[in-house]
Amino acid sequence: MSFFEELTHRDRVFEFLAPAPSPVDVRHGPILYLEDVSVSFDGFKAINNLNLTIDDGELRCIIGPNGAGKTTMMDIITGKTRPDTGSVWFGSRHNLLALSEPDIASLGIGRKFQKPTVFEALTVFENLELAMATDKRILPTLTAVMTAEYRERIDEVLALIGLTGLRDRPAGILSHGQKQWLEIGMLLMQKPRLLLVDEPVAGMTEQEMERTAELLTGLAGQQSVVVVEHDMGFVRSIARTVTVLHQGSVLAEGSMDEVANDPDVIRVYLGEEA
Numbered sequence: 069m070s071f072f073e074e075l076t077h078r079d080r081v082f083e084f085l086a087p088a089p090s091p092v093d094v095r096h097g098p099i100l101y102l103e104d105v106s107v108s109f110d111g112f113k114a115i116n117n118l119n120l121t122i123d124d125g126e127l128r129c130i131i132g133p134n135g136a137g138k139t140t141m142m143d144i145i146t147g148k149t150r151p152d153t154g155s156v157w158f159g160s161r162h163n164l165l166a167l168s169e170p171d172i173a174s175l176g177i178g179r180k181f182q183k184p185t186v187f188e189a190l191t192v193f194e195n196l197e198l199a200m201a202t203d204k205r206i207l208p209t210l211t212a213v214m215t216a217e218y219r220e221r222i223d224e225v226l227a228l229i230g231l232t233g234l235r236d237r238p239a240g241i242l243s244h245g246q247k248q249w250l251e252i253g254m255l256l257m258q259k260p261r262l263l264l265v266d267e268p269v270a271g272m273t274e275q276e277m278e279r280t281a282e283l284l285t286g287l288a289g290q291q292s293v294v295v296v297e298h299d300m301g302f303v304r305s306i307a308r309t310v311t312v313l314h315q316g317s318v319l320a321e322g323s324m325d326e327v328a329n330d331p332d333v334i335r336v337y338l339g340e341e342a
């Protein structure tokens with residue numbers, strides 16, 4: 069069939085207009101599954117037989133003392149660091165250890181680093197627009213229909229992150245907290261299935277922390293959210309299940325009260341360990 073015939077074929081939807089099928093299969097299990105994962109740096113085991121399961125739509129908090137392996141774990145999930153052993157699955161279909169960092173990102177795993185990296189000279193709206201334009205799944209040939217759809221998505225995200233009133237202001241004038249929300253919004257533009265968020269409330273005011281708690285708890289359900297955070301007050305305010313990492317393994321897992329009363333956790337946090 070010629071290109072012209074293809075374009076005028078009315079009984080089928082063009083591939084780029086069809087909604088992208090959800091590539092992640094969670095029908096029979098969790099959205100993220102790490103089994104017996106280990107990685108050493110110069111003989112030092114940063115991650116040591118780590119097992120972790122995150123359910124679809126779950127909000128999970130990961131805590132642990134400095135050097136526990138939290139960042140390394142995120143690096144393994146996103147493909148930045150390859151473990152020496154173990155397996156890492158995204159749904160039941162995608163073996164993340166066989167995929168490159170960009171491929172993992174385009175499957176729908178978004179990562180928010182601690183420091184906000186918004187484009188300060190661009191408006192809030194333009195930052196979100198740019199985030200969408202960098203989505204490799206979207207063809208550069210945007211039609212008017214697609215553009216309208218994206219504008220709608222930008223409005224939706226602006227409302228979610230509470231920045232509708234600042235949409236046309238340069239991102240440089242935003243407070244630290246607002247920049248963090250904008251960056252979360254930039255990740256949301258690509259409709260991730262799993263969001264990894266590193267220390268979201270470091271440097272935030274109390275009020276900004278409350279708003280961030282609302283934002284993250286509101287996102288859960290729509291997507292799975294894994295939050296690494298040191299601020300225990302914040303963790304308590306959002307956590308359903310908390311995983312405590314220590315020396316590259318899971319030391320305890322449960323509700324905030326359960327882990328806070330766990331003797332091993334208390335010992336590690338009080339620094340009584342050798």
Ligand SMILES: Nc1ncnc2c1ncn2[C@@H]1O[C@H](COP(=O)(O)OP(=O)(O)OP(=O)(O)O)[C@@H](O)[C@H]1O
Nearest residue numbers: 109110113114132133134135136137138139140141
């Ligand atoms: N590329 C690397 N080379 C050598 N050692 C590393 C490397 N990356 C991490 N480590 C070591 O692995 C251990 C775990 O580090 P990681 O940054 O994952 O811990 P963390 O729980 O994120 O700590 P923090 O709360 O301080 O950010 C640390 O002892 C760290 O020094």
